[in-house]
Amino acid sequence: xxxxxxxxxxxxxxxxxxxxxxxxxxxxxxxxxxxxxxxxxxxxxxxxxxxxxxxxxxxxxxxxxxxxxxxxxxxxxxxxxxxxxxxxxxxxxxxxxxxxxxxxxxxxxxxxxxxxxxxxxxxxxxxxxxxxxxxxxxxxxxxxxxxxxxxxxxxxxxxxxxxxxxxxxxxxxxxxxxxxxxxxxxxxxxxxxxxxxxxxxxxxxxxxxxxxxxxxxxxxxxxxxxxxxxxxxxxxxxxxxxxxxxxxxxxxxxxxxxxxxxxxxxxxxxxxxxxxxxxxxxxxxxxxxxxxxxxxxxxxxxxxxxxxxxxxxxxxxxxxxxxxxxxxxxxxxxxxx
Amino acid sequence: xxxxxxxxxxxxxxxxxxxxxxxxxxxxxxxxxxxxxxxxxxxxxxxxxxxxxxxxxxxxxxxxxxxxxxxxxxxxxxxxxxxxxxxxxxxxxxxxxxxxxxxxxxxxxxxxxxxxxxxxxxxxxxxxxxxxxxxxxxxxxxxxxxxxxxxxxxxxxxxxxxxxxxxxx
Ligand SMILES: Cc1cc2nc3c(=O)[nH]c(=O)nc-3n(C[C@H](O)[C@H](O)[C@H](O)COP(=O)(O)OP(=O)(O)OC[C@H]3O[C@@H](n4cnc5c(N)ncnc54)[C@H](O)[C@@H]3O)c2cc1C
Ligand code: SF4
Ligand code: FES
Ligand code: FES
Numbered sequence: 001x002x003x004x005x006x007x008x009x010x011x012x013x014x015x016x017x018x019x020x021x022x023x024x025x026x027x028x029x030x031x032x033x034x035x036x037x038x039x040x041x042x043x044x045x046x047x048x049x050x051x052x053x054x055x056x057x058x059x060x061x062x063x064x065x066x067x068x069x070x071x072x073x074x075x076x077x078x079x080x081x082x083x084x085x086x087x088x089x090x091x092x093x094x095x096x097x098x099x100x101x102x103x104x105x106x107x108x109x110x111x112x113x114x115x116x117x118x119x120x121x122x123x124x125x126x127x128x129x130x131x132x133x134x135x136x137x138x139x140x141x142x143x144x145x146x147x148x149x150x151x152x153x154x155x156x157x158x159x160x161x162x163x164x165x166x167x168x169x170x171x172x173x174x175x176x177x178x179x180x181x182x183x184x185x186x187x188x189x190x191x192x193x194x195x196x197x198x199x200x201x202x203x204x205x206x207x208x209x210x211x212x213x214x215x216x217x218x219x220x221x222x223x224x225x226x227x228x229x230x231x232x233x234x235x236x237x238x239x240x241x242x243x244x245x246x247x248x249x250x251x252x253x254x255x256x257x258x259x260x261x262x263x264x265x266x267x268x269x270x271x272x273x274x275x276x277x278x279x280x281x282x283x284x285x286x287x288x289x290x291x292x293x294x295x296x297x298x299x300x301x302x303x304x305x306x307x308x309x310x311x312x313x314x315x316x317x318x319x320x321x322x323x324x325x326x327x328x329x330x331x332x333x334x335x336x337x
Numbered sequence: 338x339x340x341x342x343x344x345x346x347x348x349x350x351x352x353x354x355x356x357x358x359x360x361x362x363x364x365x366x367x368x369x370x371x372x373x374x375x376x377x378x379x380x381x382x383x384x385x386x387x388x389x390x391x392x393x394x395x396x397x398x399x400x401x402x403x404x405x406x407x408x409x410x411x412x413x414x415x416x417x418x419x420x421x422x423x424x425x426x427x428x429x430x431x432x433x434x435x436x437x438x439x440x441x442x443x444x445x446x447x448x449x450x451x452x453x454x455x456x457x458x459x460x461x462x463x464x465x466x467x468x469x470x471x472x473x474x475x476x477x478x479x480x481x482x483x484x485x486x487x488x489x490x491x492x493x494x495x496x497x498x499x500x501x502x503x504x505x506x
């Protein structure tokens with residue numbers, strides 16, 4: 001690892017002030033992604049500002065006036081604590097399932113909710129500094145395009161980059177219509193809808209998201225939902241546990257009897273951001289919750305897929321995973337309001 | 338974003354920190370980029386904790402920090418100033434093996450033994466978390482510890498025995 005300066009503070013505004021003074025500085029949260037990338041020489045900050053002592057870890061109800069409108073989870077809270085918080089286990093079981101499907105117990109004890117959103121792609125060419133990569137070094141080309149792109153995107157990719165975004169948690173947050181709350185250098189808060197937080201690669205794959213240098217994630221806010229009783233997170237991977245998704249699906253169904261009032265579906269492992277399956281959602285609205293309708297919705301969603309040389313399998317896998325996730329959601333989580 | 342203009346390295350001074358390791362307070366000075374794993378092995382001569390991959394992918398470096406199992410290879414020592422750390426060297430008491438150490442021997446739960454300190458520290462953390470109720474859940478919550486020798490079945494057997502032992506108490 002290259003030498004760097006280490007600074008810590010227990011105050012959010014001083015952390016931001018330290019960061020904006022140095023364009024080569026980075027925040028350090030759990031370290032599970034950043035330190036790994038620094039060991040690989042992919043990330044080369046010359047200063048780390050440790051956020052480990054900031055008091056931004058709480059999970060608490062989100063309140064407007066006298067009403068609870070959702071839940072807020074601290075940006076520096078640990079993934080394990082978010083997944084196991086009683087309020088989240090009860091009212092947002094989809095989030096619990098998605099977080100627990102990621103990484104390992106040790107890593108979830110270290111990883112923070114904010115850091116999880118900002119984890120970088122696992123594209124192996126991005127990790128290999130001997131290879132061209134537009135995300136790591138803009139303008140050098142994309143090695144994956146003609147390379148082994150089995151793990152790569154089928155939706156929303158560009159000629160510059162075909163990488164996928166690896167977070168499981170963010171896929172659930174997409175289905176849950178969450179927002180990311182950040183503190184700006186001015187001290188004011190900015191709320192970014194999860195759908196606008198991550199980016200498609202376009203001509204700037206070096207930018208994973210729309211966070212600016214000096215903005216600190218203070219919380220993730222999740223509005224109340226009507227599908228806690230009928231939600232599922234299904235992750236398909238090369239081994240049963242401790243592996244990134246080939247394809248994953250977060251699904252929630254708001255039901256009235258056997259009829260679907262609305263469906264919320266997001267996919268992981270298929271794009272440079274959590275992929276909201278709006279085609280499938282539109283088809284399901286107002287329909288009966290039958291396997292035939294689930295299949296029709298999944299087929300429609302996959303219609304636009306643009307596979308690469310090594311990942312055509314993700315189309316069939318995506319369809320089956322959507323159908324299975326909807327079936328599991330329909331079966332129910334055993335939720336009691 | 339990475340550019341080829343690498344900024345001039347900052348001259349970083351060693352940081353002073355205090356760690357409680359296996360119950361004993363240690364003050365030491367390390368450079369900021371020293372991982373907790375290297376700090377234990379190279380600075381404190383506690384070589385029980387193993388370096389498998391150094392990238393968070395194998396669990397061999399698992400230690401318990403303030404009661405939680407974590408990976409020491411992806412942690413900087415300086416991040417843990419003031420923390421209390423338990424390593425494999427610190428789990429036995431008064432010359433007696435920890436029940437998990439005994440169970441690993443009884444169940445033949447290793448061949449080369451390289452993953453074993455991490456497996457045992459991870460299992461101690463898992464039992465303290467209290468989330469695993471079934472064998473399948475134990476397997477899932479121990480999936481962060483790989484065993485190249487394939488002793489997994491016996492490792493899970495050993496943990497199941499100790500976990501049952503605890504709930505029977
Ligand atoms: C072997 C392995 C397997 C994994 N498997 C999975 C998996 O299956 N699924 C999955 O979803 N994830 C997986 N992960 C990734 C893991 O979830 C992430 O590394 C973790 O969530 C990152 O959080 P962190 O707190 O450690 O972030 P850090 O590594 O500390 O930081 C990541 C980035 O975010 C920035 N940052 C951190 N916090 C803030 C903040 N509050 N405000 C602004 N910027 C901030 C940092 O500057 C840095 O650039 C795996 C990781 C490993 C090592
Ligand atoms: S897919 Fe993106 S991250 Fe991977 S090599 Fe191409 S440009 Fe780099
Ligand atoms: S050495 Fe830390 S996980 Fe492999
Ligand atoms: S006993 Fe050899 S790696 Fe597990």
